[in-house]
Amino acid sequence: MGSETESDTGDAARIRLPGVPRLRLIAAALRHGTRSSASTGRRAVRVTLSAVAAFYIGLYGLHEPVTATYGLFAAVAMAGLSRIPGTGRQRAAVVVRVLPVGWFLVTAGTLLAVHTWTAVAGMLVIGFLLSYAAVAGPRMAGAAPGLLLLYILPCFPPYAPQTLGERLSGTTLGILLLLLAETLLLPDPPTTSYRALSADAAMTAARLASELTHPPWLLSTGAGTAARSAGEALRPSRVQESERPAGPGRKERALAHTGMAGRLLLARLQELAEPGAREPRPQSLALLDEVAASARRTSVALRTGRPAGPGRLVDVLVVHRRLRTVSIKEATSGSTAFAMQRQAMLLETAYACATLATAADLALGRRPGPAEARDGSFWYAREGTVRLWARRLSAHLTVRSVYFQNAVRVGLALAAARTVAGLDSLPHGFWAMLAALTLIRTTAEQTSAAVARALVGTLLGALAAAAMLVFAHGSTTAYVVVLPVIMLAAFWIGPTRGVGWAQGLFTLAVSAVFALLAPVTWQLAEFRFLDVLAGSAIGLVFGLLAWPRGAQKELRRDVAALLRAIGATIASTTSVLTEVPVRGQPGRPSLPGALTLAEASFAQYQSEPQRPGTPSVDWHAALMAGHHALRGSRHLPHAGDLAGSRPLAPACRAKLARDSDVLVQHYERAGALLEDARRAPPKALPPVPDETADSRPPDDPAPPVYYDAEAWLRALAADLDHIARTTAAAGPSPKDRS
Known part of the structure; x- marks a missing residue:
C-alpha cells in the first residue's frame, strides 16, 4: 500500500529528500495530499x-x-x-x-x-x-x-x-x-466553493463584455478560452459533490440558478463576438458597458458575501428596448434584419446578466423585491422553507423518480432481511441486514458484481478471523492491540481496493470486537459468513426484481419526456405571439416537472457504469435546452408589452408559426426515438432543417418581438442539433460522463 500512497497523494510524495524516512513521506502525503x-x-x-x-x-x-x-x-x-x-x-x-x-x-x-x-x-x-x-x-x-x-x-x-x-x-x-x-x-x-466558481465566471463575463465595447468588437483568443473554462467549471459534474448547490432551500436554489445564469451569460457573450460584426450602435455600447459593470458587481458580491442590491441594468434594458423600437423606423430595409437580430442577441445577453445578478443576491440572503416577485424564473424566492421542502419531496413521489425507486428497493430489501433474521433466529442477524444495506446497488449488474466480490472477501476474512480467534486463545491484550490496526486497514484499504477487501477486513474487525465483549469461538467467523450470505442473497433478489436497470433506462425516458415537453412549450409560447390556438396535447408533462425528473436521473446516471448499447447522448445539453425553453416561455409572451410596440403582421405571424411547427415536430420526433427502447437507437437524431435558421421577416421592418422569438427558436434548434450530433448507434462515449 505504500507505493499507492506515494503515487496518489500529490506533491508531498514528490518531495523526496535524502535521508528522509519513507514513513515521514507517507505521513506528509496523508496530511497534505x-x-x-x-x-x-x-x-x-x-x-x-x-x-x-x-x-x-x-x-x-x-x-x-x-x-x-x-x-x-x-x-x-x-x-x-x-x-x-x-x-x-x-x-x-x-x-x-x-x-x-x-x-x-x-x-x-x-x-x-x-x-x-x-x-x-x-x-x-x-x-x-x-x-x-x-x-x-x-x-x-x-x-x-x-x-x-x-x-x-x-x-x-x-x-x-x-x-x-x-x-x-x-x-x-x-x-x-x-x-x-x-x-x-x-x-x-480547503475546497473551491460553488460561490467562488460563480464569482470567477461573473468576472470573466465582465472582461468579455468590456472587450466587446472596443474595436474590432471581437474577443481575443485568451478571452474565449477563459470563457469556456469558466463555464465548464460550473458544470455540475466538474464541481466537487460537497459544493454542489443541490438542496431544496431558497439559497441553494438561488446559487444553482446563479451558476446556470453564469454559464448562459458566457455563452451569449461568445455568440455576440461574430467575425465581421459592425460597430455597435451607441445604445448597444451603453448596454454592454452596463452588462460589464453588473457582472463585476456580482463577482464582488459573491466574493464578499454581501448582496450588491438592484443595479441599473434592468432600467438600461428597458430604455434599450424602447430605443430599438424607434430606431427600426429609421433603419433602411436592407440593414434592418441584421441589426435587429444583433439587438435580439444583445438583449438575451443582458437578460442573462440581470438573472445572474438577481440570483446571486438571493443566494446571499437578499429578500426578493417586487421585480423578482413578478418574474416566474425566481418563483422559489417567494416560498418559505417548508413549502420548498414539500415541493421537492412531493415532486419525486412517483415511480418515475429514481429517488423513489431507490427508496422502495432499499426499504423492501431491509424489511425482508429483518424478517428472515427474525424467523430463522440468525445468531447475529444485524450482519445480514448490514450486508443487504451495503451491497445493494442501483442496477442489478452492479449488485451482482458487488455480491460476488463481497462473498469472496467475507469468506477469506472469516477464515482469517477463525485463525485469529484460535491462536489468540482469548487473550484480551492481543485483541486490544490488534483492533485499531485492523479497523484502520478496513476503513483505509477497503474503500480504495473494493468491496471484497472491505468485507474481509471488517469481518476481522467485528470478530475482535465481539471477542472483547464476551468469550467466543472460531464459530463466530462462520456465523458472520452465513449472515453475509443471507443478506447478499436478499440484496441480489431485490436488485433483480426492483428496477434492475437503474437510472440508465429511466434517464432515456425522462429526457424523451423532457424533449416532448420542450416541444409543447415552444408551441404554447409561440401561439401567444401568433394568436393561433395550439392543438391540445393531453398527457404531456409540464416542463418544470420533466426537468426535475430528468435532472435526478442524470445525477444518478453519472454514478453508474454504462451498459453497452446505451445511446451516446449529451444528456446535459438536453437539460440546458429545457432551462432555455423554460426561460423563453416566461419572458417572450410579455416581450411586446412596451408602449409603442406594434403587433405582428399576418406574414410575420405565419412565418413564426411555421418555424415553430417545424421545431416542435423535430423535438417530438427526437423524444419518440429516445423513448422507443424496443428497437436499436438510431445513428443520429434528425437534424433540424436549415430553413429554421433563417429569421428574416417576410415583411421588413418587423417589430422587435419577432426577432426575439426567432432568436429563441434558433437557439433551441441549435440545442437540438447539438444533441443530434452526439447521438450514435454504438455504445456510450466519454462525452456522456462530462
Missing part, C-alpha cells in the same frame, strides 16, 4: 480513533459493554458507512444536525424490537424514508446509510428497553468523539 487515497486515509484515521476510543472508554472506563458497543458502531455508522461529502468540518456540521435523528432511531429500534413484525414494519418505513431523504442533496444521501445502521443495531433481540439509556449514551459518546476527530484531526485541504 489532495487525491482520493489521502482523503480516504485521513477519514480512516479519524473513524478508527473515535470508534476505538469510544469502545475502550465504555468497556474499560465505564465498564458498560452496551455503551461501548453503541459508541463504536455510532462512530462507524456516521463516518465509516456514511459517505458524507466535504471536508471534516463540513461533515461534522451534517452529523450535528442529524444527531437528534440518531437518538430517535436508536429509541425506535429499541422499542420496536418487542416483536418481529413491529421491527419489520419499522424497518420498511424507516428504510424508505431515510433512503428517500436523498432528494435533499448529496449530504443527506451520504448520511442515510449511517442513520439506518443506528436503527438496525437496536432492533434485534434481546428486547431490552431498560438499556435504552446506555444505548443513547453510547451513541452520543461515539458521535461526540467523531465530531472532535472530524474537526481537529488531520484537517482536509
